[in-house]
Amino acid sequence: MEVPSILLNRILSEMAKKNGSDLHLAVGSPPMIRVDGEFSALAGQEMMTSEMLSKISETFLSPEEIVKLKESKSLILVKNISNFRFRINIFYQKGLLSLSFHYVPSVIKDFRELGLPEVTGNFLKINSGLLVIAGAYNSGKTTTAVSLLEEINKTSVKNIITIEDPIECLFVSKKSLITQRQVASDIKTAVDGLDYCLNEDVDIVYLNEIKDEEIFNRAMLKIFELASGNCLVILEINTDSSVRVLEKVLAGVSQKMTVEAARYNLADILVGVVVQKLNRRRGGGLILANEILLNNAAIKALIREGKIYQLESIMQMSKKEGMITLEKSLAGLIEAGEIRREDI
Known part of the structure; x- marks a missing residue:
């Protein structure tokens, strides 16, 4: 052999x-x-x-x-x-x-090269709240998250802590200070990492996907607490729509607070949701389709009222603000000749 x-x-x-x-x-x-x-x-x-x-x-x-x-x-x-x-x-x-x-990849891509909608650049200016980056396995969630973090690292003076399982991309601190903590080697669980952040002078916390449901539910309470203060939390979730993202977040945090309290808290802290899907491009390579949810007044009201199943209609009416559904993004790529319908 x-x-x-x-x-x-x-x-x-x-x-x-x-x-x-x-x-x-x-x-x-x-x-x-x-x-x-x-x-x-x-x-x-x-x-x-x-x-x-x-x-x-x-x-x-x-x-x-x-x-x-x-x-x-x-x-x-x-x-x-x-x-x-x-x-x-x-x-x-x-x-x-x-x-x-x-x-x-050894080099972190510039977020402007990822094919993300222009509105995502506004997330770089947010100081507190919850930003969710979602998609299926191999949809580029981590690539997008680390690209956003690297842009902040290059342009802003922030204290950034990542909680990862495992650590994939390695950061080098530039204008910001980036501390990367790996579950099982640097901390026992993501919850322990979040407890540390709650007692630390931190500006941004990034968590990649939390696979254990019990840990995720416990972590969501800590994430809500961090995001409601002076901290931006960037969280990866493995799901395929903004509606399912919010359902999962609410299901997790509702384990420890009333459903109504969970909805009101989420409406207050949510910054936005980015849902991704990588598609085969005509002629070779991959191209990104995105769903973008921004937490405007209409979205906040739907979340508080528990009507998240109506999110898509608000997103369709809020195109000028930069919102788009995944279905519309895919349709645009088909119309532009970038992808084939049968490859979706």
Whole structure:
């Protein structure tokens, strides 16, 4: 068998040559990669075996991580391999090890290059409240969040704390001070990180997706408290519409306060919601479609009254303010010839 580290490096190099974003390794299958949203086998590679995957994982896991994997049966972490940075998901299926690698760019993109609506630049000027960045897996949520943070880092003097699980992009403090804290290594849970922030002189707090529902519900109370003060909280949520974002937030915080209090608090602190969807572009590459919700007076009233199912109609009537539904954004891309309807 080929030396495991050399095998992994060769496969990752092949993926990089094809500008792949993700690599998947499973027993009984050749390496599979995703390029511009297309999923396909990596040509010229042999089938993966259980022994191969065990040996490959041992090349980048520490002894402590190997023990944790055996105990929990899954592990998500970020590693530098062959001068590239990857978010790695290690898990078992049918009792066999499987691995997935998601490429994390070493350079943080300028938020103006992401294809975001112009109105999103206004979020950089907000000093307090809750900004939610949502979308499905691999929709570019983290790319957008870190790009906004990096722009603030370059242009404003702020104290920024990130709470991440795991830390993907590495920041270098510029005008701002950025402290990155990783769940399980720097803090026990996201809730502990938020408790620290509540007792710290902090301007901006960023949290990537909180996967554990109980932790998310507990965290939402702390997030509400931070956002109602002099702090901007940027939160990632894995869902596909502004309505579902607000439903999830309200469901979480309503565990500890009345539904009415939750709605009124959310109406007061919400800055906006950005929902993203990456789509295959005609001619190659990916292009972003966005839903933008801004918390104007009409939106605040709907949230307080519990009529969030009517959000879309207000968004459609508030186009001049910069709001847009995901459906309208996708329709615009189809009309412009950027994407095909069948690729959505």
